[in-house]
Amino acid sequence: MMRAAFAAFLLLLCVGDAALAQTPGDPVMVVRGLYRGYERTKPPALEKQPFSPRLRKLFAADKAYAKGEVGRLDFDPIVNGQDWKIADLSVTLVSQAQDTATVEAKFDNLGDPQDLHYDLVRSGGRWLIDEIQSLNKPRWTLSKILAGAPDAFPADAGK
Helix, strand or coil: CHHHHHHHHHHHHHHHHHHHHCCCCCHHHHHHHHHHHHHCCCCCCHHHCCECHHHHHHHHHHHHHHCCCCCCCCCECCCCECCCCEEEEEEEEEEECCCEEEEEEEEEECCEEEEEEEEEEEECCEEEEEEEEECCCCCEEHHHHHHCCCCCCHHHCCC
């Protein structure tokens, strides 16, 4: 009896982890899942996050550009900083179509209010993050930072 209960418990753990790895059918849950990692001592590396193929290519190009040094992205875009202590997290759906969605994450990081928008695309039955934008100053767009676009930080464009 104990073996059967233990086996059922292990199966539940494995299925639970697989379900999280598959990024649920709800784009809000995908973004909420990002922040669960920051509640622990060390979140998963950025390359392990559920990013779209387009964003993954941009990360790879930035890594090649950096040649072993820090690339164009010198902060963690999920917390909009290098350090974090997340409080008052609110994750809400802004809009959703069949294969696209926008989710807003508002929170305080080390006492500073943050407002991030996540654009997600459905690919292979999963929701994947295709863009992150900060709506607070300094505003930024992740794909533009990774590509070295002059308007990556709109307030700084033209300076």
